[in-house]
Amino acid sequence: MQANLLIIEDDPEISCMVAEYLAAEGYHSTVVHDGEQALPQFLSASYDLVLLDLMLPKLNGMEVLRRIREHSRVPILILSAKGNEVDKALGLRFGADDYIAKPFSLIELAARVQASIRRATQYAVPEPSSLDEPSLLCYAELRMDPDNFKVWKGEQEVKLTAKEFQILKLFIQHPTRVYTKAMLYQQVWNEEYYGDENVINVHMRRLREKIEEDPSHPRYIRTLWGIGYRLGEQ
Structure with missing residues (x-):
């Protein structure tokens, strides 16, 4: 089954390049270009992973990350030119799963996307049946x-x-x-x-x-x- 990705990136050139490369790797991508569009788009469909830029217009990436985490545990991979340790730590602290700084290798990006989705899938727990006893x-x-x-x-x-x-x-x-x-x-x-x-x-x-x-x-x-x-x- 084809994985569905949401790319939240304000640079059209970068978002197009990433979407095209990941399409060749077998992923389907939806792209939005500002923070205000991000959450409504995320809630409108089911996504396997989010690629999130931090430097977004209208609503910054950290706030988008925080709001997504209020609704979902979907893997989130931060893409940002802000590559210092403080921003990386803040992203992880807010609930991101991984972080890659611009400029980045598309080969490395695809590998990180695959790894994040694999980890989420491996740890996914099937819905318990009505006969299952709760196990705490x-x-x-x-x-x-x-x-x-x-x-x-x-x-x-x-x-x-x-x-x-x-x-x-x-x-x-x-x-x-x-x-x-x-x-x-x-x-x-x-x-x-x-x-x-x-x-x-x-x-x-x-x-x-x-x-x-x-x-x-x-x-x-x-x-x-x-x-x-x-x-x-x-």
């Missing part, structure tokens, strides 16, 4: 429903991104295991780890801000300095 994962005050991608802390639901959900699920499923950053990256991103600690750090910090009373003194996901992370007390 629990640790202390945390409850996780893997079938419906929901997490509660006590009686309050916690909204997690797809990557945050996968990280927490991994720890709760293996409560005694210590994970290095390389192990986390391989398990959650399903790719080899090449030492980019920023991706892990941003997602871990964001997850702790959502589940911990005091993120600077975490109770649930502990840091073992020089080693990695584990669930709960050492």
Whole structure:
């Protein structure tokens, strides 16, 4: 089945070049050129991945990203000339799955699109039948429903991104295991780890801000300095 992509890019030359190249790779693309068009277009159809520029007219890319994440866990790959670490970290913090800075290789872009869609497909959970009993994962005050991608802390639901959900699920499923950053990256991103600690750090910090009373003194996901992370007390 042909994957359906939404390209949100204000430069007609870049958007046309990307759409044509990805069409040759077997993808169907819809293109919009400003932030105000982006969300209505996203909600009007079903997309497998979003390619999002940050420097958009009318509504900036970070706000578009935030609004899409209110509705969907669809993979989002940021395309931007703003290639510094702050913008990359902000994009990941707002819920993006990957980031590629302009100018970029179309071959690399196609590979990242394929990898993002593959990861989303591998982690997709089929809808439970009416005969299925709900199966919750629990640790202390945390409850996780893997079938419906929901997490509660006590009686309050916690909204997690797809990557945050996968990280927490991994720890709760293996409560005694210590994970290095390389192990986390391989398990959650399903790719080899090449030492980019920023991706892990941003997602871990964001997850702790959502589940911990005091993120600077975490109770649930502990840091073992020089080693990695584990669930709960050492």
